[in-house]
Amino acid sequence: MFTAKPIFNPEKNTLLLEIKGNLPDLILDGDLALKIERKGFEKRKELHITVLGFKSGKRIREALEKIPDKETIIEALIGMAENTEWTFDVNPERFHISKNERESIIQMVKLDGIDNFFDRLNGLLNTDIETPPPHITLYTKGVDERSGMSGIGINSQEEFEKLNPRPVIAQKPDKPAGAKVYTKIILPTRPQPDTIVAIFILKKFGEEIFPGIKTASVDFWQVPPEKETEESLDKKGIILIDLGGGRFDHHAIKPQTTASDLISSHLGVADDSALAKLLEYARRDDFFGKGTVSEDPIDRAFGLSSMIAVLNKSLVKNPAKVVELILPLLIAHYNEEVKRTKELPEEFEKKLSSGEAETFPVRQRDKKLKVVIVNSESGSLAGYLRSQNGGRFDVVAQWLPSSHVNILTRPTKRIDLRSLAALLRLEEATASGLDLTLSVRSLAGYGRIKEIPEWYYDPATNSIQNGGLNPKEINPTKIPRDKFKKIIELGLSEQLWSPREQY
Structure with a gap:
């Protein structure tokens, strides 16, 4: 049994039941979901059950025009929506429907309270608005982005039957008819x-x-x-x-x-x-x-x-x-653990074999550091590489497809990144054709330097970030990829400048 949250729009007189959680992941077999997505369908990010759609909302507005005290009626409608216990079970049936150039995969549900709600609604407004077949649109498809995001409104059983509904079967084809189903x-x-x-x-x-x-x-x-x-x-x-x-x-x-x-x-x-x-x-x-x-x-x-x-x-x-x-x-x-224990180890091995990842040691003072530079957009790979299972790398430089680079460290090693921060900013300025007058110690400072906004030195996480994993207004570095290993070696080893030097 699932619970949905009512959202009534008093301007359009529509009522949606908002559904939280990964419902498609729970109710769809993984192979079936993959098959649907391979056909060009997009999974709906926001799931809901439509109780009152635009067509029903229009009929409500027309009925309200005939009522002198319509504000009181609207308040009563809102109260009915909020006080109904909107719980539902997922039915075995799901369908592919189509209208014009739009297609949807819908999941039928048994929605408690809907018949009683429409009885009260029609009694209140003296209307005969039909109860729609309760369903959730799981996937949509269209000829362009706009139409592909839109579901197909269903206001009655008659409308549903006109949408050429075809069953979407989750069971294996050889499953015998009438096989036991656990409910x-x-x-x-x-x-x-x-x-x-x-x-x-x-x-x-x-x-x-x-x-x-x-x-x-x-x-x-x-x-x-x-x-x-x-x-x-x-x-x-x-x-x-x-x-x-x-x-x-x-x-x-x-x-x-x-x-x-x-x-x-x-x-x-x-x-x-x-x-x-x-x-x-x-x-x-x-x-x-x-x-x-x-x-x-x-x-x-x-x-x-x-x-x-x-x-x-x-x-x-x-x-x-x-x-x-x-x-x-x-x-x-569980999905993250699958990445950590299966997918990420395989990804890293492939990148090592293809040359998209390289590992090397660097000595910083009395510490021997394990360093890796890897091309990847994974939000989990850097954490994995710093973990026990991932090799306990002390420094991970992740090169994104956008050419943004983020450098993260293992906290327990307490690595000093100041020399590396200064060198990165100096190289960035050179690549950008800037003539800096800042001292090396200023270039090694925490935070962001306005002259070189590409690099943010975060002391809280002991990282140097070129926009993070989701860079927006930050430009990617202009430093060539083939120079990066040498810069990291020189910066971490403090060969060109040591923060411990006194001026």
Whole structure:
């Protein structure tokens, strides 16, 4: 079960239900999503369900013109929108629709409260506005950027049928008709870190064994229904977690384990290195109550376990919302871990082989530094290269496709970048044809120098940045790529100037 936020526009009399989180990542099989995107469709960045579109809004305006006290009616409409509990489940059906030169992939949903809302709306305005088929536009496509971003309005079932709807099938073609589909995941109590991690793993990896589990809703029972067993519920497409003493009830298993471990083992992903931290987090929280180890009160207040606890307190009547809010965080963590443990090591090896990365040592005073220069636009690669798994490089110079360069360091090494900052600014001035009158010590200063704005020396992160990863108004360096290694060697080794020299 998912929750949406109503947004009523009193000028256009439209009502959208805003949806947060990575819903397409949860409900679409990765192969299907890739297939859709390869056909030129763009994933919608902002997801919503349209309750009242422009056509319905126009009819509301026409009705309001006949009402003397329309301001009171508008306030009543806003109240109806805000006080309706807009919760929805994802239906199995999704469709490709088209109109003129626009195409969309839409996901049908079961939207609680919509029929009652339209009954009250039509009673209030004395209208007969039809209830639209509730759906979410996941992907759009058009002949140009503007049309490609626009969805296709659907105000009634009749309009929907005129859009040439064609089913978008997620199942494998050879899946037998009438195959069992899993629609519910049942927990015994409010969500805990372990059970939320377990649900993430189940939805992420369980589709082949449990068809439909990606879109299954989460519900809560204190005990299973009378005469029902795990086996009988499984036949109905219902999976129990930590309930009924079944295969995923870790309370019934010896030695001590977690629901996350049981499910990951059942699905054959327990050894996935990208899951290691999540599984360990679930164990630590469940076994010892130490989801957050730090004793710092701020760390503890804003640690994930504490945030789950406060969400449970504030969403007592809607515990499924807690799962909905936390799952996108786990998705983001897992995706980053996949990069760190699989994609980034492979990327770096390829760049070393192709000559797009070079490593070399530099001595600065009594320190031997490991340095790497790498061509990449990845926002994660520099952090990976400074990590234990990435080689513990002390200095990473990342050359972006735009020719912007950012130089980052490993904090524990306490590298002095002043000589390098001065040399970079001096070389930049030379490449730009500038005649500087600044002293070397001024060129080594923190922050940005107005004469050479390309380079920012950040003492907080001990980095020298030419615009960062998202450069906007900062121009790329004019220093040639083939000179960069020598500049870094001279700057870090302080051969041309040492900040310790006294004047």
